[in-house]
Amino acid sequence: MRDVAEHAGVSVRTVSNVVSGYAHVSPSTRERVQRSLDELGYRMDFLAKGLRSGRTGFVALAVPFLAEPYFAELAQAVIHAAARRGITVLVESTAGDREVERRILSGGLTNVADGVLLSALTLPAADVGSAVPDFPLVMLGEHSVGDHLPRVGIDNVAAARTAVAHLVDQGCRRIVALGRNDSENGRQRTEGYRQAMAEAKVRRVNWLVVPVEDWTRAEGYAAVQELLDGDGPLPDGVFAFNDALAVGALRALDASGVRVPDDVAVASIDDIQEAAYTHPPLTSIAPDLDAIAERALDLLERQASPDAEADGPPEPAAVEPTPFRLVVRRSSQFRPAEG
Amino acid sequence: MRDVAEHAGVSVRTVSNVVSGYAHVSPSTRERVQRSLDELGYRMDFLAKGLRSGRTGFVALAVPFLAEPYFAELAQAVIHAAARRGITVLVESTAGDREVERRILSGGLTNVADGVLLSALTLPAADVGSAVPDFPLVMLGEHSVGDHLPRVGIDNVAAARTAVAHLVDQGCRRIVALGRNDSENGRQRTEGYRQAMAEAKVRRVNWLVVPVEDWTRAEGYAAVQELLDGDGPLPDGVFAFNDALAVGALRALDASGVRVPDDVAVASIDDIQEAAYTHPPLTSIAPDLDAIAERALDLLERQASPDAEADGPPEPAAVEPTPFRLVVRRSSQFRPAEG
DNA sequence: CCCGACTCTTGCATCGTTGCAAACGATCAC
DNA sequence: GTGATCGTTTGCAACGATGCAAGAGTCGGG
Structure with missing residues (x-):
């Protein structure tokens, strides 16, 4: 810039004034500086700024895990929403490491x-504590890790209930x-399942919750394989948590030769792009990722604004869950044999 | 730090010396400073540093597109490799926008x-020009956008040839x-297809290259749909570019009721995680993403080192393609009816 | 007992940019 | 003609860290 x-x-x-678009710069000066700027190929130093x-x-x-489609699509949505505000996104992958998540929180x-x-996928509430961080922070997805932290996401209980009711x-x-699993998300989706089953007055003997380690394809495969190998009666529906x-x-x-949806109907949550191309296409709950991204950025900006400390606890509207909708595809077109 | x-x-x-681990600091001082550091919750300012x-x-x-599984997995690999070197990764999504890619290049x-x-997906060679950037840059994937730029990726021609030969x-x-399509990648994979077909002495009349806009599921679906709706003879094999x-x-x-692999065998390139779960599981060429990530970071570091300008053009070894392997799954288990 | 060598600690300048407030010149009203 | 006002430009200090080189203190050898 000196050059x-x-x-x-x-x-x-004056150069700084031109670069940052300060109002009171004479047109002639502005143009002259601009020319020098171009000529020397000046690029602003982000660090100093x-x-x-x-x-x-x-x-x-x-x-x-960035490689998990849901998170990749979420990241894409955030990057897109941020780009429109002139914000650049720095993507970190915590690898589900509790230590890493804690370090970020602190x-x-x-x-x-x-x-x-x-x-945060794995972070237990205990790690979060009740300390409010000294920097703008918004939790994504988790809806009760700490009530004092602003968060954005769908209502997991309602989403699960909707899918199961379907x-x-x-x-x-x-x-x-x-x-x-022992995540907060897992608990909530389990609760939604319970509510839907209870509302439908399904007999308790037909309730079955299968635990898994991670929410991955491999785990889903293994869990169902085990279920089919067991000697219990076969289910006629599968509600996967993602x-x-x-x-x-x-x-x-x-x-295993079980036909979907004729023998078993399947539904889940996330509606990743892949869901439209499975065999058969998968019925899923689609969270509005763009809405999540937009609201999350809004909340960050509000926290960053100087009057943030004035209004104490986050506004009620801020914690209202983002919308989702049920996308019905073939995997759930189950019709039981009459009689 | 002043505090x-x-x-x-x-x-x-002295505080700076302690933080950066300077050798000549007395143990007592070091400990005292360390205590103050912890007590005040000091965090180094990245910007100033x-x-x-x-x-x-x-x-x-x-x-x-970060939401495309291949790129998400690539990003994950890079983030992981970088983390081991204490480097943080800033992920940008260009949205395939030529203008954005050009801006990054400049x-x-x-x-x-x-x-x-x-x-760079879309960037034509013309945009790259022959100007060598004044900052460390490594191209991923593209293998002939500009010979003067260091690049890392598999040999696309060989990969395509291997898949088709299979x-x-x-x-x-x-x-x-x-x-x-008109990307460099597309040209190279087309070339690999041609080579394999020629080597196998397949009659020209059986060669068919179907163009698409983007390498997405939707385009793949539409292209095949169109092919099936047409009146040409049905293929017995599909080689998808990704x-x-x-x-x-x-x-x-x-x-359309066409059976895979009985009627048509399918193979492609990328071996994304999804490939093991398609119907039927997909045979694909698996690039070694970790190797790509490692080598790319190596090349960046070499460019950043002070003696970089001494050794003129990049070493031959640096441009040697990274390894890949063919992962055979059911989609390609085609056995033609005898006779 | 003095001096050099070594260890530990410190002050100053600096990276590239912007906030602040003063200086400058011109225009305007009285 | 003079003071007030406005638009335009500028110098200085500062953000938080580190490179450099000198200062303060300690030790051992001559």
């Missing part, structure tokens, strides 16, 4: 990013819930 | 990142190549 100033015969400060102004224009997004990314979006509507009675599990389940059912 | 110095009763410089030292510890990775990320990894081995004769296209193709074949 540019010299080349244009003005002060460094960030150091001086305290804002970097970065938002960090931490997800457990401010490991401050100074690098103006705000942090954390999609299976019930199709005539399924013996519905397996696939995917319980699409990856459902994809694994579909493969296992297919491998 | 810490005051709290510990030493100078700012970066501004002073000229290195940020960031590497930027630009891919066309240095839009300098100062933010120590180096840039660019996976289909030929299975007895396929009328093999459709699905995915030509797994996404293959997934779409499988779905279209299934929807």
Whole structure:
């Protein structure tokens, strides 16, 4: 910038004014500086700007596994939404490591990013504690890790209930819930399953929740395989906690010659792009990723604004779940044999 | 840092020495400073450090679509490899926008990142020109956009040839190549297809290259649908340029009642995780993503090192393609009716 | 007992940019 | 003609860290 100033015969400060679009710069000066700028191929140093102004224009997004389609699509949505605001996204992959998530929560990314979006998969509430972080933070997906933290996501209980109710509507009675684990998300989706089953007055003996380690295709495959190998009565419906599990389940059912949806109906949550191309196409709950991304960024900006501390607890509207919809495809077109 | 110095009763410089692990600091001082550090919850400012030292510890990775599984998995591999070197990855999504890619090439990320990894999908060679960028840059995937730029990726011609040769081995004769477009990658994979067909002495009349816009599931579906609706003879093999296209193709074949692999064998390139769960499981060429990530980072580091300018053109070894292997699954188990 | 060598600590300048407030020149109203 | 006002430009300091080189203190050898 110093070079540019010299080349244009003005002060460094004036160059800064031109670059940052300050109003009171005479057209002639502006043009002259602009020419020097172009001629010398000047590029602004983000670091210095960030150091001086305290804002970097970065938002960090931490997800457990970027290679999992759901998170990849979420990241894409966030990047897109951020780009429209002139914000660049820094994507971190925590690998589901509790330690990494904790480090992020305790401010490991401050100074690098103006705000942090954390999609914590494994983080137990205990780790979060009740400390409110000293930097803008929004939790994605989890809806009760800590009530004091702003968060964005669908209502997991309602989503699960909707999916299971749909299976019930199709005539399924013996519905397996696939995917319980000790995550908050897992608990909530289990609860949604329970509610739907209770509402439908399905007899308790037909309730079955199958636990898995991770919500991956491999786990879904293994769990269903085991179920089929067992000696219990076969289910007529599978509600997978996410699409990856459902994809694994579909493969296992297919491998064992169980027909979907004729013998077993399948539905799940996430509606990743892959879901429209499975065999058969998968019925799934589609969260509005764009809405999630937009709202998350809104919340970050609100936290960053100076009057943030004035309004104490987050507004009720801020924690209202984002919308979702049920996308019905062939996997759930179950019609039980009459009689 | 000033606060810490005051709290510990030493100078700012000494605190800096402790933080950066300078050798000549007395144990007592070190411990005292360390205690103050912990007590005040000191966190180093990346920006200031970066501004002073000229290195940020960031590497930027630009891919066309993060939501495409192949790129998500590639990003995951890069993030993982970078993490082991203490490097943080900044993931950009260019949305396949030529303008965005060009901006990155002309240095839009300098100062933010120590180096840039660019996976350019659409960028024509003309845009690259022959100008060598003034910052560390490594191209991913593309293998002849500009010979002067270091690049990492598999040999696309060989990969395509291997996949097609495999289909030929299975007895396929009328093999459709699905995915030509005007990208460099597309040209190379088309060339590999041609070579394999020629080597197998397949009659020209059985060669067929179907063009598509993007390498997505939807395009793969549409292309195959159109093919089946046409009045030409049906193929007995499909070589898709990537797994996404293959997934779409499988779905279209299934929807039309064409059996895979009995009627048509399918193979493609990428071996994304999804490939093991399609119907039937998809035979695919698996590039070694970890090797790609490692080598790309190596090349960046070499460019960043001070003696980089000494050794003129990149070493031959640096441009040697990374390894890949053929993963055979059921989709290619074609056995033609005898006679 | 003094001096050099070594260890530990420190002050100053600096990276590239922007906030602040003053300086400058011109225009305007009285 | 003079003071107030406005638009335009500028110098200085600062953001938080590190490179450099010098200062303070300690030890051992001559």
